[in-house]
Amino acid sequence: MFKTILAVTLLTASFAALLNPLAASAEEVKKADPESIFARVGGQAAIDATVDLFYTKVLADDRVNYLFEDINMNAQIRKQKEFIGAALGGPVAWEGRDMRRAHRDLDLTEEHFGAIAGHLAASLKELKVDDKLIGEIMAVVASTKDDVLNKPKAAGAE
Numbered sequence: 001m002f003k004t005i006l007a008v009t010l011l012t013a014s015f016a017a018l019l020n021p022l023a024a025s026a027e028e029v030k031k032a033d034p035e036s037i038f039a040r041v042g043g044q045a046a047i048d049a050t051v052d053l054f055y056t057k058v059l060a061d062d063r064v065n066y067l068f069e070d071i072n073m074n075a076q077i078r079k080q081k082e083f084i085g086a087a088l089g090g091p092v093a094w095e096g097r098d099m100r101r102a103h104r105d106l107d108l109t110e111e112h113f114g115a116i117a118g119h120l121a122a123s124l125k126e127l128k129v130d131d132k133l134i135g136e137i138m139a140v141v142a143s144t145k146d147d148v149l150n151k152p153k154a155a156g157a158e
């Protein structure tokens with residue numbers, strides 16, 4: 001599935017480059033570091049497919065879906081794709097709310113976090129991302145936990 005998405009994206013990008021050489025050079029400047037998790041997982045197309053699958057799982061899970069009842073899911077899905085792209089080393093910076101602020105009023109617990117992280121790992125697995133890379137991605141996700149759960153910051157941390 002990734003390969004098809006990637007092929008379509010690459011084809012579209014090459015046609016766009018043929019039609020518009022300026023767009024092509026701008027694209028060049030914004031290329032992701034080939035060593036980044038972002039590049040190794042298959043770029044934004046792979047992340048988009050993962051996040052789409054992830055939210056079908058989240059919305060089917062009664063442990064967490066009630067939290068999204070009043071949320072505009074199209075916007076949420078778009079933001080999550082942007083956030084994860086940036087967090088994995090993609091070329092576009094995250095300009096939305098920081099994780100502490102975004103989750104501050106939700107009263108989230110370790111169980112909520114575990115459910116969400118589990119759906120993300122399961123989505124990556126289902127899309128055939130290799131286990132080592134899934135481990136690297138889940139370490140980045142885990143690094144957001146204290147902020148998402150609004151845990152008090154350690155003394156001395158800004």
Ligand code: HEM
Binds near residue numbers: 117
């Ligand atoms: C696992 C790490 C997580 C990441 C990386 C993450 C990422 C994000 C992002 C990027 C946003 C949008 C922020 C914005 O509006 O600018 C967001 C909002 C939200 N997240 Fe998370 N999230 C995580 C965990 C969770 C968990 C555990 C829950 C609940 C089970 C949750 C529920 C929500 C909800 C309900 C919103 C919408 C808040 C609003 O618009 O008022 N998130 N999250």
